[in-house]
Amino acid sequence: MTKRILALLLLFVTSIILLIYFLFTLSGENKNADIYSVRTFKSGDGWGYQINKKEKVIILQPYMPCIKWNQPFPDEKSAQEIGELVLSKIRNNEDPSITREELNEKLQRLL
Structure with a gap:
């Protein structure tokens, strides 16, 4: 059960990191279009x-x-x-x- 919780926690943290990465990437593209x-x-x-x-x-x-x-x-x-x-x-x-x-x-x- 501890391994399952650890795997879910790792999946959750990875998802958050990917979400933050894509949000910054998309906002950077919008800024470049206007420069x-x-x-x-x-x-x-x-x-x-x-x-x-x-x-x-x-x-x-x-x-x-x-x-x-x-x-x-x-x-x-x-x-x-x-x-x-x-x-x-x-x-x-x-x-x-x-x-x-x-x-x-x-x-x-x-x-």
Whole structure:
């Protein structure tokens, strides 16, 4: 009977430890989702975007990527859209680079 009580006590303690672990893990994921942000800004005669982690700028993009001669985005909405795409790649642990095809696709949808 003592072994049975000891086994139940061990099972109870293990369950509590796992519950605490999962609660902290889930709350940490929610905090990480909110630490990134996209902000647009005027850039020359157009728009650019920046990606922030908390309040620190981690990407500053005053021009459209993949385009020669440093052309800014034509409007704030297109800068915001591409910034959101980059941010989704960061959150998914992907390469945040934008291809010419991705840029063209987003810009065509906005026109």
